Amino acid sequence: MSIEILPVTGLPEVKPGDDLAALLSGADLRDGDIVVITSKIVSKAEGRVRRAPDRTAAIEEETERVVARRGDTVISQTRHGFVMAAAGVDASNTEPGTVLLLPEDSDASANRIRAALPVAAGVIISDTFGRPWRHGLTDVAIGVSGVTPLADFRGGDDTHGNPLQATVTALADEIAAAAELVKGKLSGVPVAIVRGLPHLVLSGDGPGVRPLIRPADEDLFRYGSRDVVFARRTIRAFSADPVDPGAVRRAVEAGIAAPAPHHTTPWRFVLLESPEVRVKLLDAMRDAWIDDLRGDGFTEESIAKRVRRGDVLRNAPYLVVPCLVMEGSHTYRDERRNASEREMFIVATGAGVENFLIQLAVEGLGSAWVSSTMFCRPVVREILDLPSTWDPMGCVAVGHAAEPPRDRAPRDAADFILTR
Incomplete structure (x- = not known):
């Protein structure tokens, strides 16, 4: 030819x-x-x-x-x-x-x-x-x-x-x-x-x-440098498709690349890959929430409504509990400075979780960071057999999105900037 x-x-x-x-x-x-x-x-x-x-x-x-x-x-x-x-x-x-x-x-x-x-x-x-x-x-x-x-x-x-x-x-x-x-x-x-x-x-x-x-x-290279941060979206409905544990571990690698004070590593990620452990944790957390809400005087109808908000965790095929550890932190005589020290570590943990969420999106996985574990930390430590120094900082639902996320609400960066 x-x-x-x-x-x-x-x-x-x-x-x-x-x-x-x-x-x-x-x-x-x-x-x-x-x-x-x-x-x-x-x-x-x-x-x-x-x-x-x-x-x-x-x-x-x-x-x-x-x-x-x-x-x-x-x-x-x-x-x-x-x-x-x-x-x-x-x-x-x-x-x-x-x-x-x-x-x-x-x-x-x-x-x-x-x-x-x-x-x-x-x-x-x-x-x-x-x-x-x-x-x-x-x-x-x-x-x-x-x-x-x-x-x-x-x-x-x-x-x-x-x-x-x-x-x-x-x-x-x-x-x-x-x-x-x-x-x-x-x-x-x-x-x-x-x-x-x-x-x-x-x-x-x-x-x-x-x-x-x-x-x-x-497209394995769907996200360009301008897209990466915006790829992270909160997903509340997941399909039945299984989650690749390797993808979650790669997301953890991104999480621990975040900045932290005093050259420390304040992040720990507990991967709940066992369905039995997930159910046991969520049941114990639900019972703890109900006890707290009843103690605060909420009606049974209001309690039921609030508990249903945890369905995003129960319906997810994979859960991750990010934890804060204060190893390497400084102790001061002044409690005000000690409080600031902890705030620095909390900020670093948030940066690590955000890195983790973004990498999940790059891996093609949806996620929702829910603050639930912070309201019943002793229960979470007991069920997951965590050291007393590990501080659960919410729970991340992970899975494949069942439907495309809604468009983001329009925001203008100028509304969030103050120039001096």
Whole structure:
């Protein structure tokens, strides 16, 4: 099999409203060809041009979420699902003072162009992406019509008879990158024809680019540096899926990386992996709460309502009890200073728990930090057989979220800042 990659030269400057298929009427197109079109000219033809002194406002408008930010560089996820620099907003190859946005729907754009071509060809709309852990840029497909986007070899065997378990080739991306070899960034050639792959050209539009976009729940690197802290959400409904104990232990590693006073290690994490121990602890805590609430004069109806709040712990498949230890703390003659010393250790414990919760989220686990154990510490120590110096600081419910968490309430950081 041989492949030809042919530049389409002599195209005029594309303007809003231009018919790209008509502009290609003079090209040597044949049945079975694949036409690769740079997204810039599609954006220009569709009027996706904005007057802007810089790209900042346009990037914000096109961004679904910020994945990472360093200085002026922003890696964002667009509403199309692409994770790319500057949400695909481009200030190159356009008039000064303007920027280009990605097409509204690149698959739909590719479908329209393909339908108007005089031959049975496929169409790929390409754009330039950076790649994690690699220097340099390459073109990938952001819109596909009439082309098989992926080749799935899973379930087959290699030449040595080894089963293929993870081999899925991004055909549309490979074709887009190959076409860029003759288009180039500075040559002014926005279209190329890839010939020799008729077996990849479909009779209909096909699935488009969607199969190339990895769903968030399958992405091991879903969270960029901007996302990590916000990945932690309080989850109160868990599925029946089991929790990987290794993931919890990795979260503990993150927890004990928190800052602490006097170079101490004030954190201990009690992992309740036995269902019998979890039930025994929760039953004893419930009885202790009921006794306390009755002693405080609460009605039975109010007590029942408050006890039900502990259901998040009872329904979780895994529990963790973070504990504070004061080893390495200083003792002073002044009780005020002793109280401050303890507060320092409490703050450090909270930092450790927050690290722990964030890493659970990165591991794909939901959590809820409930302060319940702090109201019955002697009971918790007895049931879990903890040293008297271990101070339970709540209980963390861990599991896989049964449903997506609700959106966060909007908060403006300026409301929480005081400048002097």
